[in-house]
Amino acid sequence: MKLTIPKNELATKLSMVSKVVPAKAVKAILQGILFKVSDGVLTISATDLETGFVTEIREFTTDGEGAFVVEGKVADEVVRSLPGSEIVIEYDGISATFSSQKSRFTLPTMDPKEFPEFSPDVNGEEFVLSTTQVETMLDRSMFAAAKDEIMRNLNVVLWEFDSDYLRFVAADGFRLALAESANPYNFVGSFLLSLNSMKDFASSVRMASSDELLLRFDGRRVGFSFDGTQMIVRVVDAEFPNYKTVLPQEFRTRIVVEKNTFIEALKRVSIAARLGSETVKLEVGDEVMKVSARSSDRGEAVEEIEVKKDGEDMIIGFNPRFLLEACQHVDTENVELNFKDSNGPVQINPVDVEGYLYIVMPVRLV
Amino acid sequence: MKLTIPKNELATKLSMVSKVVPAKAVKAILQGILFKVSDGVLTISATDLETGFVTEIREFTTDGEGAFVVEGKVADEVVRSLPGSEIVIEYDGISATFSSQKSRFTLPTMDPKEFPEFSPDVNGEEFVLSTTQVETMLDRSMFAAAKDEIMRNLNVVLWEFDSDYLRFVAADGFRLALAESANPYNFVGSFLLSLNSMKDFASSVRMASSDELLLRFDGRRVGFSFDGTQMIVRVVDAEFPNYKTVLPQEFRTRIVVEKNTFIEALKRVSIAARLGSETVKLEVGDEVMKVSARSSDRGEAVEEIEVKKDGEDMIIGFNPRFLLEACQHVDTENVELNFKDSNGPVQINPVDVEGYLYIVMPVRLV
Missing domain, CATH: 3.10.150.10 (DNA Polymerase III, subunit A, domain 2)
Structure with a gap:
């Protein structure tokens, strides 16, 4: 069997399906990718027994039908590395040769009958x-x-x-x-x-x-x-x-802060937090929030940020990474922090936009 | 003592000298960087006892003279992270506070007298x-x-x-x-x-x-x-x-090959070499060099490259990474490979340019 396939299409599909191929496996066949030509369609399949991919390529030429299995990660690397815009695959019953211009890779094949069965049909x-x-x-x-x-x-x-x-x-x-x-x-x-x-x-x-x-x-x-x-x-x-049960129902304090200002301050304060207990302290006042972190013997960082506040003052500690990652996933220019009390979680959400929110549990301040 | 220093200058100099500060050290002072203001010059010093840096900053303002040592990697990270274009450092005899706009880091200091002495004076x-x-x-x-x-x-x-x-x-x-x-x-x-x-x-x-x-x-x-x-x-x-004694004095075979073509071929063949014995085989013929690698059970790669040859045919094996790295450091469009014999080193050098050359030892072909 001899196939001629546009390189970009083959490389894209192979890199997609080969992601599920395990780097190590007990049996060689579990690291394989199945190539199958039938009814004028080339299907490429891979599975790690939990997740499986079956993808089709229709734009190719072939002189027949057939199926073979090659080592997935190797085939992926080979196809990506080949020059030119077309790849020829020749299967002789024993090995599959991937070639293009003056470059040629010959890979041993495995028996497609041993390839783990997984049906792409899900009925429901x-x-x-x-x-x-x-x-x-x-x-x-x-x-x-x-x-x-x-x-x-x-x-x-x-x-x-x-x-x-x-x-x-x-x-x-x-x-x-x-x-x-x-x-x-x-x-x-x-x-x-x-x-x-x-x-x-x-x-x-x-x-x-x-x-x-x-x-x-x-x-x-x-x-x-x-x-x-x-x-x-x-x-x-x-x-x-x-x-x-984790979603807070009511809040005592709500602040709005410019997202990037808060993110930059958290990043700086994280330098000091990393030297100590990985904790950042938020002190919410009327118009200013103090953001700080300290290690007992290696240094201290303090930032002051303008905020708009509704409700009570608040002093509360968090892992700065969790605040950072939540804020980095907020799409609006400002971000809203809603506090229940100084022992409860904070809810972080965009301002005037529905559809997503983040909850971060506090850590005890020492 | 209070210093005001342009941020870019300080960040550049600190990142340069802090490179030699060890990530771990038996004594805290060995992870320090010395700041010293004297005669209107700020010098910043660091050493790992093998290599030392002393760098000067002249464009700054100060209200006095003095010296202190802070943890080097932390100071470097702090200065890079601070916003604005100017950094103020205040030293009160106990700690040094680095601040800018509404951001402030306070770092404990160490005694400059304990900083490892190293003289920048080399006489000879x-x-x-x-x-x-x-x-x-x-x-x-x-x-x-x-x-x-x-x-x-x-x-x-x-x-x-x-x-x-x-x-x-x-x-x-x-x-x-x-x-x-x-x-x-x-x-x-x-x-x-x-x-x-x-x-x-x-x-x-x-x-x-x-x-x-x-x-x-x-x-x-x-x-x-x-x-x-x-x-x-x-x-x-x-x-x-x-x-x-390693530099070959005479050659039996000399080839000239287009550098990038050879590099790309070596990269592809390396995929197969990695699966096997990390060996690439060069077969030099009259106008073509075959570049190949194989693993006994996981695949084989073959490339054919045009070459200009003087001298005898040659079959010889190398670690492909060493050939690659040598060719990647050749500046000319073509690269010259000079072979002594199939058990001897290859000399790789630019074409018609003096000044540098690479020697790679062969590996036995199995």
């Missing part, structure tokens, strides 16, 4: 979302998920469809991010998708040319379809905490 | 070099030095002044780089300077505004002066191998 709920809306909501939420895979129920993004809203929620025990939009989908339910799968998803849909994202859900798996690509993600079987 | 040979020439020669040579500090006599750059030439030589046992220029300095001799000190030197002189580099050498230490900065480097007390 099915509806079309806006790709850009999902991207925006993911960007606003997933940074707050627990990074540690051991924390199975927090190393996820919660997708929650209730009667009014579609909500993405991520939390790591110290902070929480929530993004929401109207739910017109006639589906009520929720599922957890792993942070890794959401990162792969986000970097894959970024290249999508259409804004239509087909979502299918059968209770165990979620299928996303966009641009000739299907991504199948196994739902994480764990219980997400009842996040609604 | 003294002559003026061209900064850009030294920079160019260093760039052409130091990448080949051994990276491992344990290899004391190769983790260096050899500065060799003979009756005709100034030569920089660096080698790691597998390859060698040599850069030379005329020696008009009336000094014959040589010394070894550590790779680390040469990296610090290269990044420091990059900012120099004048092309005059004063070099002083007293047998134990080398002093470089440029732009109000003195860098003092202790000479490495070790024996550099007699590199002249």
Whole structure:
């Protein structure tokens, strides 16, 4: 079998699917990518048994049909490195030769029958979302998920469809991010998708040319379809905490501060916080908020920032990184901080815009 | 004491001298930077006991004289992070406060009397070099030095002044780089300077505004002066191998190849070399050189490149990284490879340009 494929298309698709190929695996076949030509379509598939990709290439020429498996990360690197605008792949039953101009790579192949089966068919709920809306909501939420895979129920993004809203929620025990939009989908339910799968998803849909994202859900798996690509993600079987109990219902103090001024001050104060207890102290007064951090023996930083305040004065401590990351995900020029009391969480949100908010738990000041 | 200093000048000088401050040290004072105001000049000093910097700032205002030591890496980060164009430093005998606009850092100080003494006075040979020439020669040579500090006599750059030439030589046992220029300095001799000190030197002189580099050498230490900065480097007390025995005297085969074509081919073939024995095979024929690498079970890469050849055909193996790094340091469009025989080193040099060359030892083909 001899295929001729435009290089850019092949490189883009390979780099997308090879992301799920594990760097190490018990069996060589688990590091493979399946190339299959059938009915005039080339499909390229990869899976880590949790997440799978099947993507199509239609713009290519071939002299026949067939299938082979090659090492995924190597094929990805080979295709990216080849010169020219077209790549020829020749499969002789034993090896696959990728060539272009005067460059040639020959890769051993594995038996496609041993490639882990995963069906891209997900039968159940099915509806079309806006790709850009999902991207925006993911960007606003997933940074707050627990990074540690051991924390199975927090190393996820919660997708929650209730009667009014579609909500993405991520939390790591110290902070929480929530993004929401109207739910017109006639589906009520929720599922957890792993942070890794959401990162792969986000970097894959970024290249999508259409804004239509087909979502299918059968209770165990979620299928996303966009641009000739299907991504199948196994739902994480764990219980997400009842996040609604964390959302403060009323506030004693509300301040509005210029976002970039606050971000720059937090970055500077973080220098001193890092030398000590990783804590920044906020002292909210009538028109000024003092932002400070100190280490007992290595130095102290103090910033004064203008604020607009409603409510009581407040002295409270936080991990500066959590405040920073929340503010960096606010799109408006000013940011609103809502305090319940000096032992309670702060809610950070944009000013006069609905749709997302961040909760950060305080730390005790010493 | 209260100083007012332009921020850019202070940040540039601090980032230069703080490079030698060790990240960890047995005593806190060894992580310090000395600020000293005397006779209307602010000097900033740092040393790791092998290399020392003393740099002057003249454009500043002060209300007195004095000296203090603060933690170097912290002061560097603080000054870079401060907003505005001017920084005020107030020293009260206990701590130093760095402030600008509404930002303020207070750092504890250490006793300047405990700061390690190192004299910037080096009395002996003294002559003026061209900064850009030294920079160019260093760039052409130091990448080949051994990276491992344990290899004391190769983790260096050899500065060799003979009756005709100034030569920089660096080698790691597998390859060698040599850069030379005329020696008009009336000094014959040589010394070894550590790779680390040469990296610090290269990044420091990059900012120099004048092309005059004063070099002083007293047998134990080398002093470089440029732009109000003195860098003092202790000479490495070790024996550099007699590199002249490695330089091939005659060649059986000489080829000329387009440099970027060869570099791109080597990069691609390196993908396959990395999977196997890190070896690239060169097969030099009349008009074509085959460049290939293979792993016994994970794939093979083959490239064909046009060459101009004088002499015999040749089959020889190398570590592709060493060929790559040598070619990447050749300035001409074409590069010349000179082979002695299939067990001997290759000499890589620019075409029709004198002044630098690279030697790479072969590896056995399996």
